[in-house]
Amino acid sequence: xxxxxxxxxxxxxxxxxxxxETMGSQHGYGLARRIEQTSGDLLQLNYGTLYPALLxxxxxxxxxxxxxxxxNNRKAKFYELTKxxxxxxxxxxxxxxxxxxxxxRFMTPAEES
Amino acid sequence: MRTLRALAHRxxxxxxxxxxxxxxxxxxxxxxxxxxxxxxxAGLSYAEARRQxxxxxxxxEQTRQAHRERRTLPxxxxxxxxxxxxxxxxxxxxxxTAIAILSIGLGIGANATIFSIVSRFVLRPAPVGxxxxxxxxxxxxxGDRCCNNFPYPIYTDVRDQAxxxxxxxxxxxxxxxxxxGSGEPERVWGQAVSSNFFNVIQLxxxxxxxxxxxxxxxxxxxxSAGLWRRRFNADPAIVGKTVVLSGHSFTVVGVSPAAFHGxxxxxxxxxxxxxxxxxxxxxxxxxxxxxxxHWLEVxxxxxxxxxRTQAAADLNTLAGRFAIxxxxxxxxxxxxxxxxxxxxxxxWQMVYLFLAALAVVVLLVLAIxxxxxxxxxxxxxxxxxxxxxxxxxxxxxxxxxxxxxxxESLQIGIAGGALGVLLSLGATRGLATFHIPAPxxxxxxxxxxxxxxxxxxxxxxxxGLLLGLAPAWAASRPLLANxxxxxxxxxxxxxxxxxxxxxxxxxxxxxxVLLCVTGLFLRSLQSAAAIDIGFRTDNLLLMSVDPRVHGYxxxxxxxxxxxxxxxxASLPGVQSAVVTDSPPLSGGGRSDGFRIxxxxxxxxxxxxxxxxxxxxxxxxxxxxxxxxGNDFGSESATGPKAAIVNEEFVKDILGGKNPIGMQxxxxxxxxxxxxxxxxxxxxxxxxxxxxxxxxxxxxxxxDDPAFMGYxxxxxxxxxxxxxxxxxxxxxxxxxxxxxxxxxxxMEQHIRTAFFLPRLAATxxxxxxxxxLVLASVGLYGVMSYSVSRRLREIGIRMALGAKPGSVERLVxxxxxxxxxxxxxxxxxxxxxxxxxxxxxxxGIQPHDALTFALVPPFLAVIALAACYIPARRAASIDxxxxxxxx
Numbered sequence: 001x002x003x004x005x006x007x008x009x010x011x012x013x014x015x016x017x018x019x020x021e022t023m024g025s026q027h028g029y030g031l032a033r034r035i036e037q038t039s040g041d042l043l044q045l046n047y048g049t050l051y052p053a054l055l056x057x058x059x060x061x062x063x064x065x066x067x068x069x070x071x072n073n074r075k076a077k078f079y080e081l082t083k084x085x086x087x088x089x090x091x092x093x094x095x096x097x098x099x100x101x102x103x104x105r106f107m108t109p110a111e112e113s
Numbered sequence: 114m115r116t117l118r119a120l121a122h123r124x125x126x127x128x129x130x131x132x133x134x135x136x137x138x139x140x141x142x143x144x145x146x147x148x149x150x151x152x153x154x155a156g157l158s159y160a161e162a163r164r165q166x167x168x169x170x171x172x173x174e175q176t177r178q179a180h181r182e183r184r185t186l187p188x189x190x191x192x193x194x195x196x197x198x199x200x201x202x203x204x205x206x207x208x209x210t211a212i213a214i215l216s217i218g219l220g221i222g223a224n225a226t227i228f229s230i231v232s233r234f235v236l237r238p239a240p241v242g243x244x245x246x247x248x249x250x251x252x253x254x255x256g257d258r259c260c261n262n263f264p265y266p267i268y269t270d271v272r273d274q275a276x277x278x279x280x281x282x283x284x285x286x287x288x289x290x291x292x293x294g295s296g297e298p299e300r301v302w303g304q305a306v307s308s309n310f311f312n313v314i315q316l317x318x319x320x321x322x323x324x325x326x327x328x329x330x331x332x333x334x335x336x337s338a339g340l341w342r343r344r345f346n347a348d349p350a351i352v353g354k355t356v357v358l359s360g361h362s363f364t365v366v367g368v369s370p371a372a373f374h375g376x377x378x379x380x381x382x383x384x385x386x387x388x389x390x391x392x393x394x395x396x397x398x399x400x401x402x403x404x405x406x407h408w409l410e411v412x413x414x415x416x417x418x419x420x421r422t423q424a425a426a427d428l429n430t431l432a433g434r435f436a437i438x439x440x441x442x443x444x445x446x447x448x449x450x451x452x453x454x455x456x457x458x459x460x461w462q463m464v465y466l467f468l469a470a471l472a473v474v475v476l477l478v479l480a481i482x483x484x485x486x487x488x489x490x491x492x493x494x495x496x497x498x499x500x501x502x503x504x505x506x507x508x509x510x511x512x513x514x515x516x517x518x519x520x521e522s523l524q525i526g527i528a529g530g531a532l533g534v535l536l537s538l539g540a541t542r543g544l545a546t547f548h549i550p551a552p553x554x555x556x557x558x559x560x561x562x563x564x565x566x567x568x569x570x571x572x573x574x575x576x577g578l579l580l581g582l583a584p585a586w587a588a589s590r591p592l593l594a595n596x597x598x599x600x601x602x603x604x605x606x607x608x609x610x611x612x613x614x615x616x617x618x619x620x621x622x623x624x625x626v627l628l629c630v631t632g633l634f635l636r637s638l639q640s641a642a643a644i645d646i647g648f649r650t651d652n653l654l655l656m657s658v659d660p661r662v663h664g665y666x667x668x669x670x671x672x673x674x675x676x677x678x679x680x681x682a683s684l685p686g687v688q689s690a691v692v693t694d695s696p697p698l699s700g701g702g703r704s705d706g707f708r709i710x711x712x713x714x715x716x717x718x719x720x721x722x723x724x725x726x727x728x729x730x731x732x733x734x735x736x737x738x739x740x741x742g743n744d745f746g747s748e749s750a751t752g753p754k755a756a757i758v759n760e761e762f763v764k765d766i767l768g769g770k771n772p773i774g775m776q777x778x779x780x781x782x783x784x785x786x787x788x789x790x791x792x793x794x795x796x797x798x799x800x801x802x803x804x805x806x807x808x809x810x811x812x813x814x815x816d817d818p819a820f821m822g823y824x825x826x827x828x829x830x831x832x833x834x835x836x837x838x839x840x841x842x843x844x845x846x847x848x849x850x851x852x853x854x855x856x857x858x859m860e861q862h863i864r865t866a867f868f869l870p871r872l873a874a875t876x877x878x879x880x881x882x883x884x885l886v887l888a889s890v891g892l893y894g895v896m897s898y899s900v901s902r903r904l905r906e907i908g909i910r911m912a913l914g915a916k917p918g919s920v921e922r923l924v925x926x927x928x929x930x931x932x933x934x935x936x937x938x939x940x941x942x943x944x945x946x947x948x949x950x951x952x953x954x955x956g957i958q959p960h961d962a963l964t965f966a967l968v969p970p971f972l973a974v975i976a977l978a979a980c981y982i983p984a985r986r987a988a989s990i991d992x993x994x995x996x997x998x999x
Contacts, residue, residue: 028140029147047144048171051137052183059119059183072150076143 012053014096017089020063020081027068027076028054054079062088123186137180141173191513192520199521206493210525212890213486217529217576219883220482222536223475225561225569229541231468232564234379239454240372242315246415247453248424249376250281252407255445262407264399267435267443268307271411274431277424278413280313282306283388286380286410287553288395289822290358291662291852292344300659300822300852301340302553303358303384304375305391311335311367313414314376314453321352321367330389334363338371340383358384360664361393374556376412376454381554396661396818404442412453425450463952470949471876474630477623478884479576484620485891486529487580488613490522492898494588501588511589518585519578526577527570534569537561547872548865551700553821583612617895618935624881624888625939625972626946631881632964633950633957638874640956641867647793648697649736653859654833655696656840658851659822667815671750673847674810674823678728680843681827686836688828691734692810694726694819696826696859697793698866703817707766707779707806720766722779723795723803726810726819732757732790734828742773742788745809754812756784759792762804777806780817784808798866799955824855833858870955885972889979896928897983907987908995917988924987928980929973936969943968 015035020026023034031054032047057063062085068078081089145166152162170176203210238244251260252267263271263283272281284306291300311323319338334356336345345351355362363386375382391398399406415424428448435443456464494501501514541559549555658677660670674692681690695702706719729746732739740760748755756777763772772786784806792802810823825844829836837856844851857865864871900907907920944960951959 027143027147029144033151046171047148047169048176048179051140051176052179055180055183056119059122060115061118070147072147074143074146074150075139076147077140 012049013057014089014092016050016053016057016079017062017081017085017092020079021086021089025068025078025080027070027078029076030070031079057085061085120186123184124189133184134177134181137177137184141170141176145170145173192516195517195520196524198517199524202493202497202521203524209489209493212894213489213525214528214532216482216485216887216890217479217526217573218532218536219887220475220479221530221533221569221573221576222540223478223533223880223883224572225533225537225565226540226544227468227471227475228568229537229559229561229565230471230544232562232568233559234456234464235468236564237378237454237562238452239314239376239378240370241376241453242317244452244454247314247376248413248415248421248450249453249455250411250413250428251449251451253447253449260449263409263411264404264406264442265401265409266404268409268411270435271413271428271431271448274434275413275424275427277416277419277427279416280309281411281413282310282313283409283411284310284376284385285388285391285395285398285408286375286377287382287820288386288391289659289662289820290384290394291360291659291850292340292384293357293850298663298850298852299344300662300854301383302381303334303386303394304382305388305395306385307388310385313412315414316369316373318367319370320349321365323367324385324387328366329387331387332361332363332390332393333366333387334358335367335369335385336365337369337374337383339374339381341368358386359394359662376410377457378454379555379557381556394662404439413450421450466949467873467953470630470953473946473949474627474877474880477627478880478887479572481620481623481627481884481887481891482529483576483580484616485887485894486522486525486576487583488616488891488894488898490518490525490581490584491587491613491616492894493521494518494584495898495902497588514589515585518588519581522581522584523574523577526573526575526580529577530569530573533573534561534566537565537569544872547868547875549700549868587612613895613898614931617891617931618938620888620891621932621935621972621976622939622942624884625936625968626943627881627884628968628972629940629943629947629964630950631877632968633947633954633959633961634870634874634877636957636961636964637954638867638870641798641870644794644798644956646698646798646863647737647791649828650859650863652829652831652833653735654827654829654837654840655824655855655857655859655862656827656837656844656853657822657824657855658844658853659819660848660851661818661822663848663851667818668750670814670818670823671811674825675728677825677844677847680847681825681840684836684839684843686830687840688830689730689734690825690827691731692728692823692825693731694810694813694823695821696824696862697725697735697795698798698863699796700866701796702821703819705780707762707777707804709766710776710778710783719779720804722762722766723805724780725795725805725807726813727757727807728810731807731826734826735793737793738791740789740791741771742786744788745811748809748812750811750815752812754782754784755787755809757788757790757807758786759790759805761792761802762806763789765804779806782816794866798870822854826859869953873953885975889975892928892931892976893979893982895931896924896980897986899927900924900983900987903987904990904995907990908992911990911992912996920990921984921988924984925977925980928976928984932973932976936972940965940969 015038016031019031019034019038023030026034028050029047032045032050035050036043036045054063054065058065058079062082063079064082065077065079067075070076145163148166148169149159149162152165153159155162157165167173239247241247250263250271252263253260265283268281268283272278272283275281284304286304288303288305289300290303291298306324308324308326308329311318316323318335319341321335323335324333336351336356341347341351345356348354351365352367354365356365357363369385374380386394399408413424415421425448428450432443432447436446504514505511538561541561545558547557549557660673665673678690678692681687703724704721705724707722708718708720712718727745729744731737732744742757745755745757758767758772758777763769766777767775767786772789775786777784777786790807793805794800795803795805825840827833827836827840841853841856844853907915907923910923911917911920944965947959947961
């Protein structure tokens with residue numbers, strides 16, 4: 001378990017939060033599929049890693065879960081954002097934007113020197 | 114915040130794992146089902162769709178494990194498992210565990226007990242407001258390290274001129290008074306304080322207040338909580354009421370908190386009166402204007418932001434200024450300061466040395482105990498090498514195995530620590546029964562306070578970890594191949610001296626040291642008991658009164674005491690009764706420098722002499738031999754002063770000449786020697802014989818009243834104790850308000866005088882015994898372990914014809930060899946350390962031949978006994994059985 005996983009889990013958490021924000025209540029499998037689709041299938045997600053991330057978010061109080069029934073009548077556990085979760089999406093999104101902006105400055109070729 | 118919340122969840126997860134486990138299993142199942150549905154919809158077979166779903170999940174079990182690790186705290190969980198497993202292992206080896214815990218418990222109990230003494234007398238701050246900024250000041254002379262009290266004018270000068278202090282207060286440490294109220298009259302001790310005293314020490318009162326500035330000369334009193342409860346039934350409306358102290362009325366202004374009985378924490382003062390009216394209670398106090406009499410204790414409160422160093426510099430400047438202004442009295446003077454409430458500097462060195470010696474001894478006890486535990490853990494590690502090897506082979510890391518062993522030794526350490534604290538609870542209670550020889554009430558109670566608890570806990574954790582370290586290391590490195598085959602996997606090939614042998618050698622050599630020290634103190638007690646104290650100890654009853662605090666004039670005091678003598682002497686069963694100011698061996702008393710008139714008046718020509726006041730018949734009553742001249746009897750109170758001296762006085766001061774009729778001066782008076790008596794131990798048992806001068810009580814009461822009151826010595830025909838009631842009745846017949854105190858038989862009084870040798874012998878004897886028991890248990894453990902290791906070898910020897918006797922000798926020889934090496938190491942160490950103890954020994958040399966000659970053979974006998982059982986077992990081995998084992 002090196003830094004990589006942490007970074008990955010960090011971004012995964014943001015993806016989960018963001019997906020729940022746009023789609024509303026969703027079960028684990030649905031979330032995994034949705035994240036894959038949103039990434040334009042560029043992301044090969046090991047679905048199993050999603051669950052510890054969900055558990056962490058739930059322990060932190062950003063999401064809550066309850067058992068329900070899926071569209072094709074299977075019992076499934078559904079996750080949804082809490083109030084704190086909604087705030088966290090905004091905060092994390094803003095932070096992410098800032099990070100990418102900073103990184104972008106390094107990535108674009110220098111214009112004047 | 115979020116992290117904390119998550120942590121709480123995970124902690125909870127630790128204890129409620131099974132429902133969550135099932136819940137998540139269901140979730141994984143539903144995930145796979147949903148995925149499989151999608152696969153079937155995409156045209157796959159059910160089996161293939163499910164296989165794909167599981168692959169993409171990354172495995173159901175792996176997912177569950179990842180989830181579990183996130184749900185709980187894996188390290189904590191495995192630690193708990195270690196704890197639980199450790200407890201099970203310890204419980205399985207019940208005998209060994211009990212010995213280990215008992216060993217550590219004894220070691221830590223000894224340390225906790227000694228530390229409670231340190232905590233009480235060295236570390237505990239004075240029970241005043243903000244003790245760190247309250248300093249006790251003393252005067253030094255000519256660069257002496259220590260130290261004298263203050264004359265009143267120097268106190269006021271320091272108070273008015275020192276800029277480093279926000280307040281400076283003075284007090285007279287001991288003022289006697291008799292107190293009336295409910296019940297029999299009682300003599301109590303208090304202090305006379307400057308009116309700012311309670312403000313300077315910042316003591317909040319239970320009720321009422323301290324003194325105000327204009328009460329310096331008022332008859333006001335602050336009562337201690339104890340006195341208030343004892344004599345006044347904790348009357349909540351006591352403030353403003355009048356109490357009578359030694360016949361004078363005082364108005365109560367406040368009650369001090371229960372924890373406070375004076376700044377120095379040892380003397381029990383029970384009331385406080387303003388310094389300005391002290392003369393009502395205590396006669397013969399120095400003139401307040403005198404710059405020569407050093408009699409006041411002084412405490413000073415540092416001003417905010419001023420350090421002790423700055424204050425010391427400030428005081429130095431003052432000392433220089435005083436020396437110029439008052440060259441006669443203040444030249445060469447200086448000031449020292451210490452934290453208020455710490456031990457008086459005069460006894461520091463002695464107390465520290467004593468505590469240091471005790472600390473060394475109890476650490477030795479702990480080390481011996483620790484060696485036992487380490488040894489036992491090694492044995493367990495050896496017994497479990499197969500288990501360890503299997504776990505290693507199955508992939509456990511060595512670190513994990515080490516942690517397992519460490520957790521176990523830590524559990525032993527903590528359990529031992531808990532036992533130790535319990536033991537020291539009992540020990541401190543036992544120590545409290547020792548009475549310090551002093552005529553005033555002292556608080557020397559010990560208790561297990563928070564400092565002792567923290568110390569014991571730290572000690573048990575660190576010894577637990579330290580002891581486990583080596584066994585843990587050994588246990589984690591079994592020779593795998595050997596272990597799995599069931600052979601000895603811890604004994605490295607080619608190594609003959611094992612760590613356990615080294616441990617037991619260390620243990621025995623430490624107990625050699627311990628036993629030598631113990632032997633010295635036991636011998637010291639024995640020789641103290643044989644000290645010729647010079648007077649009778651049996652059939653004497655002592656009872657003290659202090660007529661002065663009841664308002665008696667000197668003349669009335671003498672008449673009253675003489676009457677009392679006559680009344681008591683006429684009681685049936687009483688042979689004689691006589692009054693003195695204080696019986697010998699009271700720990701200290703009056704003394705003064707004496708010389709022959711006409712000899713040069715320099716400091717060197719004065720010989721320090723102990724002073725006693727006695728009535729006629731004193732020497733017969735105490736059985737002190739009269740050697741020459743007469744007893745008192747024909748003096749008049751105002752006539753020329755007569756004295757009876759002891760032989761030592763004749764030798765030291767009168768140069769061995771015939772003393773009868775000679776004149777001596779001292780303490781501002783001239784005496785004519787009328788008699789010579791035998792030497793007695795005058796203050797303490799351990800003292801070198803001191804010169805003593807007996808004055809006539811009748812001639813001394815007026816000029817130099819006894820500070821501690823007067824003691825009636827009654828010589829009885831038989832056991833004196835039953836007569837005490839009758840004697841007491843005689844006292845109350847003469848004056849029903851007279852307070853009686855220090856009532857005891859001479860035997861009890863002497864036992865108190867044995868305080869130091871008895872305390873030392875008890876402490877060192879206990880620790881020495883514990884150390885010896887622990888070391889022999891250790892030796893026994895090592896020997897029986899060694900026998901069990903060598904079962905097969907011994908079996909072969911016996912099969913080849915060795916006799917049981919020779920096998921027995923083989924084992925005994927091994928044990929004795931270890932003992933011999935240990936004694937060779939420990940004996941010289943003890944020899945060197947013995948010097949440290951020399952100042953606490955009575956009548957024997959630190960290199961006492963008997964002790965040092967007896968300890969090695971004694972230890973050898975104990976070692977032999979410890980090895981005998983394993984040796985017998987070795988000899989009774991059935992060779993066939995032994996060879997077939999394993």
